[in-house]
Amino acid sequence: MKYPLSWLSDYVDIPCSPEELAIRLTAAGLEVEGVSHLGRELTGIVAGRIVDIAKHPDADRLQITQIADGQNTHQIVTGAQNIFVGAIVPVSLPGAVLANGLKIKSSKLRGVPSHGMLCSQTELGMTDTSEGIWILDEKTPLGVDMVAHAGLRDVVFEIGILPNRGDCLSIYGMAREIAAVLKRPLRPLESALTTLSDLVVPEVVLSDARCSTYVARRIQLPRTNTKTPLWMQRRLVLCGLRSLSLPVDITNYVLLETGQPLHAFDMANVSGELHVVAAAPGTMLQTLDEQVQALPPGTLIIADDHGPLAIAGIMGGLGSSVTGATSDILLEAAIFDPVSVRRTGVTLGLRTESAIRFEKGLDFEGTEKASDRAAYLFVTLAGAHVGKTQSWQHPEALSLARKIPFSFEKINGLLGTTFSHGEMQAALAALGIAVSEGHASVPSWRAHDLVDWPCLAEEIARLLGYDRIPEILPDRWVPLYPPSPLQAAVTDAESFWISRGYQQVCTFSMISPEDFKKTRISLPSDALHIRNPLTPEASVLRRYLMPSLLEVAGHHAKRQVSSLRIFEVGKVFWLSESGVQENQVSGALLYGPLTQGHTPNQRESATWDFAYLKGNAEAFLRDFGLGKVAFKASRYPQYHPYASADIFVSDVLIGNVGYLHPDVTETYGLEQRVGYVGLNLTAIAKYQEQGVRFAPFSRHPSTRRDAAMLVAKDQPYDEIEAAIAQVLPKEVVDYYLFDAYEGASLGAEKKSFAFAFVYQNTEKTMSDDEVNGIHENFLQQLQTVLPFGLR
Amino acid sequence: MSLVDQLQTLKNKAFSDIQQAVSTQALEEIRVEFLGKKGLLTEVLKGMATLDVAQRPLIGQAANEIKTEIQALYQERVTGLQRQERDARLREEAVDVSLPGHGTDLGLRHPLNQVLLEVTAIFQNLGFSVQEGPDVESDYYNFEALNIPKDHPARDMHDTFYLKNGDVLRTHTSPVQIRTMTQQTPPIRIIVPGKVYRCDTDVTHSPMFHQVEGLYVDKDVTFSQLKGTLSHFLKTFFGKDKKVRFRPSYFPFTEPSTEVDVECVKCEGHGCNVCKRSGWLEILGAGMVNRKVFDSVGYDPDQVTGFAFGLGIERLAMLKFGIPDIRFFYENDKRFLGQFGCVPKALTGEIK
Numbered sequence A: 001m002k003y004p005l006s007w008l009s010d011y012v013d014i015p016c017s018p019e020e021l022a023i024r025l026t027a028a029g030l031e032v033e034g035v036s037h038l039g040r041e042l043t044g045i046v047a048g049r050i051v052d053i054a055k056h057p058d059a060d061r062l063q064i065t066q067i068a069d070g071q072n073t074h075q076i077v078t079g080a081q082n083i084f085v086g087a088i089v090p091v092s093l094p095g096a097v098l099a100n101g102l103k104i105k106s107s108k109l110r111g112v113p114s115h116g117m118l119c120s121q122t123e124l125g126m127t128d129t130s131e132g133i134w135i136l137d138e139k140t141p142l143g144v145d146m147v148a149h150a151g152l153r154d155v156v157f158e159i160g161i162l163p164n165r166g167d168c169l170s171i172y173g174m175a176r177e178i179a180a181v182l183k184r185p186l187r188p189l190e191s192a193l194t195t196l197s198d199l200v201v202p203e204v205v206l207s208d209a210r211c212s213t214y215v216a217r218r219i220q221l222p223r224t225n226t227k228t229p230l231w232m233q234r235r236l237v238l239c240g241l242r243s244l245s246l247p248v249d250i251t252n253y254v255l256l257e258t259g260q261p262l263h264a265f266d267m268a269n270v271s272g273e274l275h276v277v278a279a280a281p282g283t284m285l286q287t288l289d290e291q292v293q294a295l296p297p298g299t300l301i302i303a304d305d306h307g308p309l310a311i312a313g314i315m316g317g318l319g320s321s322v323t324g325a326t327s328d329i330l331l332e333a334a335i336f337d338p339v340s341v342r343r344t345g346v347t348l349g350l351r352t353e354s355a356i357r358f359e360k361g362l363d364f365e366g367t368e369k370a371s372d373r374a375a376y377l378f379v380t381l382a383g384a385h386v387g388k389t390q391s392w393q394h395p396e397a398l399s400l401a402r403k404i405p406f407s408f409e410k411i412n413g414l415l416g417t418t419f420s421h422g423e424m425q426a427a428l429a430a431l432g433i434a435v436s437e438g439h440a441s442v443p444s445w446r447a448h449d450l451v452d453w454p455c456l457a458e459e460i461a462r463l464l465g466y467d468r469i470p471e472i473l474p475d476r477w478v479p480l481y482p483p484s485p486l487q488a489a490v491t492d493a494e495s496f497w498i499s500r501g502y503q504q505v506c507t508f509s510m511i512s513p514e515d516f517k518k519t520r521i522s523l524p525s526d527a528l529h530i531r532n533p534l535t536p537e538a539s540v541l542r543r544y545l546m547p548s549l550l551e552v553a554g555h556h557a558k559r560q561v562s563s564l565r566i567f568e569v570g571k572v573f574w575l576s577e578s579g580v581q582e583n584q585v586s587g588a589l590l591y592g593p594l595t596q597g598h599t600p601n602q603r604e605s606a607t608w609d610f611a612y613l614k615g616n617a618e619a620f621l622r623d624f625g626l627g628k629v630a631f632k633a634s635r636y637p638q639y640h641p642y643a644s645a646d647i648f649v650s651d652v653l654i655g656n657v658g659y660l661h662p663d664v665t666e667t668y669g670l671e672q673r674v675g676y677v678g679l680n681l682t683a684i685a686k687y688q689e690q691g692v693r694f695a696p697f698s699r700h701p702s703t704r705r706d707a708a709m710l711v712a713k714d715q716p717y718d719e720i721e722a723a724i725a726q727v728l729p730k731e732v733v734d735y736y737l738f739d740a741y742e743g744a745s746l747g748a749e750k751k752s753f754a755f756a757f758v759y760q761n762t763e764k765t766m767s768d769d770e771v772n773g774i775h776e777n778f779l780q781q782l783q784t785v786l787p788f789g790l791r
Numbered sequence B: 001m002s003l004v005d006q007l008q009t010l011k012n013k014a015f016s017d018i019q020q021a022v023s024t025q026a027l028e029e030i031r032v033e034f035l036g037k038k039g040l041l042t043e044v045l046k047g048m049a050t051l052d053v054a055q056r057p058l059i060g061q062a063a064n065e066i067k068t069e070i071q072a073l074y075q076e077r078v079t080g081l082q083r084q085e086r087d088a089r090l091r092e093e094a095v096d097v098s099l100p101g102h103g104t105d106l107g108l109r110h111p112l113n114q115v116l117l118e119v120t121a122i123f124q125n126l127g128f129s130v131q132e133g134p135d136v137e138s139d140y141y142n143f144e145a146l147n148i149p150k151d152h153p154a155r156d157m158h159d160t161f162y163l164k165n166g167d168v169l170r171t172h173t174s175p176v177q178i179r180t181m182t183q184q185t186p187p188i189r190i191i192v193p194g195k196v197y198r199c200d201t202d203v204t205h206s207p208m209f210h211q212v213e214g215l216y217v218d219k220d221v222t223f224s225q226l227k228g229t230l231s232h233f234l235k236t237f238f239g240k241d242k243k244v245r246f247r248p249s250y251f252p253f254t255e256p257s258t259e260v261d262v263e264c265v266k267c268e269g270h271g272c273n274v275c276k277r278s279g280w281l282e283i284l285g286a287g288m289v290n291r292k293v294f295d296s297v298g299y300d301p302d303q304v305t306g307f308a309f310g311l312g313i314e315r316l317a318m319l320k321f322g323i324p325d326i327r328f329f330y331e332n333d334k335r336f337l338g339q340f341g342c343v344p345k346a347l348t349g350e351i352k
């Protein structure tokens, strides 16, 4: 909210500079977000009457005016079009300075001398834009210093009010805080009413507990269309409101000043009793903003015998609204339920100044005070006749407790301080909080907010200064838990891909339904949809990581990046019968050469194929201690139909690897082959070896024997491996495929796999004869399991 | 020719051949020629049979001497030639060291992940254990249990994404406080890194971002310990000479509450565009755990107290690296990500 210094100063003396006040308020939890000095430059602006207007002889757009300031007459040439003889306008005479710092000098305009300038509101720093010269009220005294007269010089504080401090959403509430912070007395609101007439208000029926208090009073104006004084207009504008008519301006002014919203009904359009009730289904009301609102059933409204007059706490109806022509007013000061006002305001999209204040909870003793203050202003500014207030309370309305437990020791204990009782008590007293015998009494305006003793600890700490609280580190030992297997798996997976040259990326958990289509996956029925997405592109929680990585790859392909290796470890989401499920998964994607090379050898070694992807996956899984892994050819729409595999650990599917389908990659603008490795970390962490034990190994020399097996061309490799495993001698400590060959020399029907077998005995060095014997025996046995020729 | 003369001639020939040999291979041939089993020396010594028995030892001795001399010379030449040959081979292997290297591609950690790990490590060193929780939360854990009932004005501070099944995308990592406290008993000292979501997007707001939450619950935990812990963190992360400021604030789940500012990293407190002319950067929200939160997890608020804090990783990373727009983090452009390599970690970098 915006707080003009002049207005605050009505209620508390502020001896320090605005900048220092800003620092002190911020330190007390009232964050000053801006301090604007308005009209600091302004000087030499007076009110003057236009006594003559003549055409400029040489310029169509200019006029020559004669301005009387009560003592002298000045000739001023102007381009303004909205002026007329008799108008009183602000005039800057030679030597004056405008809001933007411009100095006024006598000059000639197209040959005609001009001694000053007629001013618009913008030139005086009143508004950001304005149309034409500011035409002043006809009663404005000629020659008056406009800076003082219109309150043009002021300082406005923009202060962010925390949600629990509704009491500070008012000038008076802020003045109260300033008084406490600066240790200055707070002056009371002027609202003494000497004579009250016996104007009668309609009977008010409170039939809904959401209105706890309703205070009504009649006000009659002897004249209509009384102008709002400039100082009041100015303060309203400084706080971001527009001046409309005196009755409306006074209710707004009192709202800003006291924080209690008021509503003025035109008595001429109120008939019978007032009912504060829940709206019946189908209730319609045209509100002040001229919108016709269909009120949700149950909306709290004020209605008379004919129908709804206002939406309680939010906005009045157009039909019963007051204008400058209103002469008989019914003034409402009520307390409505914060939750009810908030719900209605959100539903109807109406966050009015009034609604904002009701939502945060009002001073439940503030209704009469605000009504009196408004009545006082009607009397002093418009000579109004005002009646007594009449007040209704709902019998079931809840009252707020004002006594809370209090102990100096507990507060020092919580804060870790040694504040003296005296200074704590003084700080609370400055805020209107009285302390006695283990209890504290909270003032009515803080009853929503101060509900337990730690709240008082905060009040004491912020007034005595958070900087007075010492800084120490906790010294008690608390067991430190190692990361969970899944947490460890996430960091290990990240380190693995980074070490393999993959760049980590970070993408949104929310993706587009289109992303499923682009990856040829039909949108699964268990996908989680966001009810209020910012954009359709981020409206479904991702079920797979692949679309996110493809998006990043496409981004680079569009920017002529010829090779890329990226990975992400992140969550995927779906809905199961037992609720929302989340898995941590790892996705790695690559296209283009692994690295740049400038020789044939280098270029050769930078290529990759399916085996490279599979090798990445195998290394990854070995890192997690998962040795027994099976790769089985797979068919998924997003993968290459003949170069992709499912990865199984103990018959559980834990990932996929392969080339992506060109139909998929092309939709992302990727022309080259794209490889992908997807692994489910949540599953892997479950199967991961827990605890590693040392295994001894032989220190005797090992011997290698090779065997090149000639097999049918369509012979799958994994069957050979399975056969080997069946008859493998225990002396073979390792074996591996070192050459897979197909060629004309073997014939069209054959291919060759050359294996190396490493023989080693844990006890002794094996002799050649011994190894030869075992190896030959092994190969014979192997041929009985799986027939093959030896090369 | 006498045997002695023959030996002398043989020696001279061997010496001259060895001297002239230009490769280790040629030398080896010469060695075999003269000293081999069927070599010239053996041939000459066959003549010994014709000699006097008395002369034989003398000739034998001379022959041995010649053999030793030839061998010594041979060895000397072999060593020399081997050296030359290796030098020649090495010369052939000469490279232009200014040619580009091969395999320079590098995988790097995403800058957000780097900062997340760095922040987590600082708190781990203070004895905080890492805890995590789900991204999709119930309204209860995200709001209700944290003393943010329905229609509470504080819900305005959270632009919440709602799922069609009624859950929410967590707006903060604070629900993990509740989950941990309901599963464990005090003392609890945890740090919670994770992704959070708010429907808001501009230069400094992203609909998904990262937070780190901390919680310490025990007997007699004080606000002054909260201040000590957070000052330690900020001085470790930003530098030990940086000023730290605690301001009163409001969060429904803490009381008293505070926001913590650190002296601006760019202008050192003089005021600039980064700190919006205030000289301070708002980094953390924190406070003493509200007694109502203890009520909701079944702790007796008269027996324990605690502090909690939360901070945004994106903001820290933007300040640390001078990144002007939060959207860079999620665009994942190689030219952006490639800039954040071996980043000195505050813990090792700040010790002076």
Ligand SMILES: [Zn+2]
Pocket (backbone or CB within 6 Å): B264, B265, B266, B267, B268, B269, B270, B271, B272, B273, B274, B275, B276, B277, B279, B280
């Ligand atoms: Zn700065």
